[in-house]
Amino acid sequence: MRNKPGPAKTFTATERGFPKDFLWGASTSSFQIEGATTEDGRGASIWDVFCRMKDRVNRGDTADIACDHYHRYADDVRLMKELGLAAYRFSVAWPRVLPRGRGVVNEAGLDFYDRLIDSLLEAGIEPWLTLYHWDLPQSLDDLGGWPNRDTAGWFADYAALAAKRYGDRVKRWATFNEFSVFSLFGYALGWGAPSIADRALHLQTIHHVNLAHGAATDVLHDLVPGASIGAIHSYQPLRPQSDAALDVEATALFNEHWNLAFPDAQLLGCYPPRIARAIEPYLRAGDMAKICRPLHWFGLNYYAPMYGRADPDNIWGFGWGAVPDALPRTGVGWPMQPEAFRDTLLELTARYRLPIYVTENGYGTAPADNEDKAIEIDDQPRLAYLQNHIGAMAEAVRAGAEVGGYFVWSLLDNFEWGAGYSNRFGIVYVDYPTQARIPKTSAKWYSALITGKAVE
Ligand code: FCB
Numbered sequence: 001m002r003n004k005p006g007p008a009k010t011f012t013a014t015e016r017g018f019p020k021d022f023l024w025g026a027s028t029s030s031f032q033i034e035g036a037t038t039e040d041g042r043g044a045s046i047w048d049v050f051c052r053m054k055d056r057v058n059r060g061d062t063a064d065i066a067c068d069h070y071h072r073y074a075d076d077v078r079l080m081k082e083l084g085l086a087a088y089r090f091s092v093a094w095p096r097v098l099p100r101g102r103g104v105v106n107e108a109g110l111d112f113y114d115r116l117i118d119s120l121l122e123a124g125i126e127p128w129l130t131l132y133h134w135d136l137p138q139s140l141d142d143l144g145g146w147p148n149r150d151t152a153g154w155f156a157d158y159a160a161l162a163a164k165r166y167g168d169r170v171k172r173w174a175t176f177n178e179f180s181v182f183s184l185f186g187y188a189l190g191w192g193a194p195s196i197a198d199r200a201l202h203l204q205t206i207h208h209v210n211l212a213h214g215a216a217t218d219v220l221h222d223l224v225p226g227a228s229i230g231a232i233h234s235y236q237p238l239r240p241q242s243d244a245a246l247d248v249e250a251t252a253l254f255n256e257h258w259n260l261a262f263p264d265a266q267l268l269g270c271y272p273p274r275i276a277r278a279i280e281p282y283l284r285a286g287d288m289a290k291i292c293r294p295l296h297w298f299g300l301n302y303y304a305p306m307y308g309r310a311d312p313d314n315i316w317g318f319g320w321g322a323v324p325d326a327l328p329r330t331g332v333g334w335p336m337q338p339e340a341f342r343d344t345l346l347e348l349t350a351r352y353r354l355p356i357y358v359t360e361n362g363y364g365t366a367p368a369d370n371e372d373k374a375i376e377i378d379d380q381p382r383l384a385y386l387q388n389h390i391g392a393m394a395e396a397v398r399a400g401a402e403v404g405g406y407f408v409w410s411l412l413d414n415f416e417w418g419a420g421y422s423n424r425f426g427i428v429y430v431d432y433p434t435q436a437r438i439p440k441t442s443a444k445w446y447s448a449l450i451t452g453k454a455v456e
Pocket of ligand 1: 029032177178181234301360409416417425
């Protein structure tokens with residue numbers, strides 16, 4: 001006779017080892033959810049232009065409407081409150097507040113974020129503001145974009161505008177989201193805006209974005225009383241697909257580009273060795289001191305381990321390698337290994353010695369699973385991913401990793417860059433034709449966990 005299964009083991013966040021003041025939230029970004037791309041004086045961004053290039057975004061999707069959050073923000077904040085979020089991470093669209101990137105200010109654009117911030121505060125949700133989540137004003141790209149060193153100064157001016165306007169109410173500031181990802185995809189691989197693949201332009205981008213980060217950090221320190229400032233990095237363990245010398249060397253360069261070029265410069269004051277040699281021509285005296293400024297926290301976007309290999313078709317000679325068959329994959333094909341998340345948290349605590357906030361982590365589905373709305377809403381694979389990764393984070397915390405909070409990516413299904421609307425990462429389903437929001441099974445579990453309930 002078989003034993004009857006016992007009751008499932010359930011635990012509260014505190015029982016899992018998270019401190020009482022651990023911050024639970026959700027993340028989004030301006031371009032991916034706002035829509036209203038031509039409304040109330042917003043200028044164009046490089047992603048508006050990219051979406052209109054031929055064969056760049058899946059199915060020719062654009063972010064013109066996206067989740068219509070620009071008009072529905074009040075309902076979205078209500079939803080966040082119902083879920084029990086303690087914090088909400090969003091980004092400001094630079095071209096909404098400065099349509100040409102510099103000069104004339106758009107009051108209507110500034111007002112939108114005033115309204116959003118005020119509703120968050122009223123709902124008891126802490127606003128976490130990211131200044132740059134990839135939507136560079138097109139007018140600045142016309143002047144050379146990130147490869148133009150002046151863009152760093154224009155970014156600092158934009159940071160000052162935002163700091164003066166919102167700094168009385170917003171204390172948590174991030175300069176950039178995933179420096180390495182938009183630099184690599186936009187300037188080395190041509191897979192993201194502004195669709196460039198050029199070594200020199202990519203190196204200049206890396207350095208100028210770092211300078212922009214440093215300059216904006218100084219501005220935030222000066223202008224926001226009590227500011228808590230960080231930068232948000234995509235940091236994924238990168239392993240060679242084989243022991244072949246070419247794969248190992250290519251993966252070491254890939255790792256410098258993906259994981260180290262930005263946090264090492266910003267927090268250790270130096271570029272990793274291979275990049276340091278290549279970037280030399282663009283360095284001026286005193287630059288590293290301008291980049292390496294005091295920060296309060298490390299923002300970690302963690303999704304999956306990555307595998308590298310030598311790839312002669314890529315301008316840098318590295319590319320994505322084969323993932324071992326033994327690793328299960330998410331709906332968008334990313335390998336899953338929660339222990340790698342635990343190890344990354346411990347490694348980063350030791351390497352940069354700052355409190356970590358996990359500013360993104362989540363699970364994506366592709367049309368093969370998400371075209372059936374009922375299956376997507378009862379999102380068992382996403383639920384399992386979150387359970388396993390939050391479990392791994394608890395292990396890291398118990399082993400001494402300094403983690404202050406966790407933001408799930410994403411609150412809502414949204415415009416997923418080159419994949420358009422075909423990939424869904426939300427814990428809340430967005431029915432695009434009606435714009436209805438429907439919390440998925442994962443949202444219900446997350447909500448229970450973060451409001452102190454014992455859950456599986
Ligand atoms: C990250 C981005 C975020 C979203 C997730 C899935 O690289 O920061 O905007 O696209 O991936």
